[in-house]
Amino acid sequence: MNTESRKKALRYFFEKVVAPMGFKFTPDAELADFLLEQEVILETKHGIPFCPCQPLHHDRSRDMKIVCPCIPFHREHFDEIKRCWCGLFVHQDIVDPDSLPQLPPHEVGLE
């Protein structure tokens, strides 16, 4: 299967999921392209496009929480840091994703 075609399809499907939640693809096109490519690789291997920055636990209930876009499962944290962990998605008002600090949950008052 063709990686570029799959990346376009994932982009199409993900856009529809993240937009109603107030997120968009990162304006960093190179990063978005790289992360989508990693997801295609993971999907080819596992059948599911897991988040490329999180480890798989081989425990379905945990692994399902890192299927991209994983925003619904970690939304409180992502809303605080205005991005998802890997940076594929950012809040819709973000124009400079590099300015966003990556803070763990306990540093933003969660957990």
Next chain:
Amino acid sequence: MNKKFVRAMPADEVAPGGMRVVEIDGHEIVVCNWRGRYFAVQRRCGHMNAPLDIGTLDGKYVTCAMHCAQFDVTTGEALSGPVPADFGGESPPANLSGYLEHVGMQMKHVRTESISTYDTKVEAGWVHVAL
């Protein structure tokens, strides 16, 4: 071999975003309407032959209802294979479990192939498909 356009169905019977199956000369074909343009693909999924018309068309992407393999209806290209099965955390009954394991072993060797597409044109309110 020259292809010949044959009348498939009235164009207004497939609304934008919709798809409908038609059989012509032994060919099972799904006609899809994407943004007012008509695309025709083989009815059978490139994974395990399930009928794609009972799946979902979202944009130009059709998802098979059986194992969720996805295809681009404008090119027929296979975009993804089956999604792994899940029993919602419950173990299937022992007798079924063995069967499923057997099926799973066989399915590992099933490739997801791209599907055939057919040229289309609309004439006098009818979708024509080239065979």
